[in-house]
Amino acid sequence: MVDHQSAVLDLAFGALSDPARRAMLFQLAKKESTISELAEPFEMSMAAVSKHLIVLERARLIIKLKEGRNFRCRLNPDTFQNVSALLQHFETFWTTRLDSLETYFTKKNPTRGEPHENARTNNNVN
Amino acid sequence: MVDHQSAVLDLAFGALSDPARRAMLFQLAKKESTISELAEPFEMSMAAVSKHLIVLERARLIIKLKEGRNFRCRLNPDTFQNVSALLQHFETFWTTRLDSLETYFTKKNPTRGEPHENARTNNNVN
DNA sequence: TACACATTCAACCTTTTGGTTGACAATTAC
DNA sequence: GTAATTGTCAACCAAAAGGTTGAATGTGTA
Numbered sequence: 522m523v524d525h526q527s528a529v530l531d532l533a534f535g536a537l538s539d540p541a542r543r544a545m546l547f548q549l550a551k552k553e554s555t556i557s558e559l560a561e562p563f564e565m566s567m568a569a570v571s572k573h574l575i576v577l578e579r580a581r582l583i584i585k586l587k588e589g590r591n592f593r594c595r596l597n598p599d600t601f602q603n604v605s606a607l608l609q610h611f612e613t614f615w616t617t618r619l620d621s622l623e624t625y626f627t628k629k630n631p632t633r634g635e636p637h638e639n640a641r642t643n644n645n646v647n
Numbered sequence: 648m649v650d651h652q653s654a655v656l657d658l659a660f661g662a663l664s665d666p667a668r669r670a671m672l673f674q675l676a677k678k679e680s681t682i683s684e685l686a687e688p689f690e691m692s693m694a695a696v697s698k699h700l701i702v703l704e705r706a707r708l709i710i711k712l713k714e715g716r717n718f719r720c721r722l723n724p725d726t727f728q729n730v731s732a733l734l735q736h737f738e739t740f741w742t743t744r745l746d747s748l749e750t751y752f753t754k755k756n757p758t759r760g761e762p763h764e765n766a767r768t769n770n771n772v773n
Numbered sequence: 774t775a776c777a778c779a780t781t782c783a784a785c786c787t788t789t790t791g792g793t794t795g796a797c798a799a800t801t802a803c
Numbered sequence: 804g805t806a807a808t809t810g811t812c813a814a815c816c817a818a819a820a821g822g823t824t825g826a827a828t829g830t831g832t833a
Contacts, residue, residue, distance in 0.1 A: 527666045527669070530663075530664075530666070530669065531664055531665070531666060534660050534661075534663040534664035535660075535661075535664035535790095537656075537660040537664075538656075538657055538660035538661035538663075538664055539657070539790090539791085540653045540656075540657060541791095543653070543656065546737060547737075550736075550737050555809085555810095556809075556810065557808090557809065557810085565791085565792070565793090566792075566793065566794080567809080567810070567811090568792085568793075568794080568795095568810085568811075568812085569791070569792055569793075570810095571810060571811060571812095572790095572791075572792085572811095573791085575811090576790095589799095589800060589801075589809090590799065590800040590801065590808065590809050590810080591800095591808095591809065591810085592809085592810075596737065598737070598738055601734050601737045601738050602738060604734055605731055605734035605735055605738065608727050608730055608731035608734065609731055610676075611672060611673075611676050611722065611724075611727045612724055612727050612728060612731065661820095665820090665821085667821095681779080682779075682780065683778090683779065683780085691821090691822070691823090692822075692823065692824080693779080693780070693781090694780085694781075694782085694822085694823075694824080694825095695821070695822055695823080696780095697779095697780060697781060697782095698781090698820095698821075698822085699821090701781090702820095715779090715830060715831065716778065716779050716780080716829065716830040716831060717778095717779065717780085717830095718779080718780075
């Protein structure tokens with residue numbers, strides 16, 4: 522089950538790593554759209570857009586519903602919640618660790634030299 | 648600046664899409680580690696592990712600090728916060744849209760057929 | 774100084790990714 | 804029925820990703 526979960530995350534993060542796909546997700550966050558509508562802002566071929574949407578669908582980030590000769594696409598919020606939860610997990614780990622170290626250093630003297638200099642002040646997120 | 652931000656996200660999501668790299672991040676969430684320590688659970692070569700860590704570093708998910716002949720690696724929580732914030736952005740868009748639709752349908756009668764059946768009960772996140 | 778250790782670099786290989794084009798299937802419109 | 808529209812498939816291509824091995828670099832240690 523862990524392996525399975527891992528594969529799901531592979532797909533989700535991989536899908537999110539492409540700017541065109543993220544743009545499509547933003548569009549879908551604003552409004553459900555057909556594939557042609559999603560393709561409109563891009564210069565790439567329809568086939569390329571179709572492939573991107575298949576990637577998003579396999580990653581369970583979107584759901585495609587056939588309506589006549591169109592597909593209506595919408596976000597699948599559950600997957601976003603799962604992926605987001607993983608990242609918050611990392612944040613939690615981190616802050617927990619920092620808290621316990623802080624507790625440690627207010628009770629004892631450190632023996633190793635400045636083991637967390639600059640922690641959390643390292644904000645160059647260009 | 649948006650393009651720049653986009654490139655940062657490309658790197659972050661791309662870095663997170665590999666299970667070995669996520670495992671390394673989990674290890675770092677538990678404990679700062681050297682590159683050899685991070686390599687230990689894996690069967691791949693040191694060079695491969697080194698490459699993975701370079702990917703994580705370029706994505707600003709970790710920070711590498713030279714200590715003698717070792718590198719001490721730690722998480723960079725800022726980037727996690729940024730990436731996590733983006734995902735919550737999607738969730739927010741989604742729930743906002745749902746809320747407004749809900750408001751809409753409690754006030755008026757829908758004209759289009761069941762436009763959000765199964766929304767948010769679609770939990771097959773295998 | 775010589776050696777061992779930790780990490781990276783360079784060259785190479787295979788698989789995956791992101792794009793193209795052209796043909797095709799399904800659906801709607803004339 | 805025929806033609807246009809929507810989307811996918813198949814075959815192909817170039818570039819990137821992920822791995823290998825072996826040499827090179829930098830640092831501690833005897």
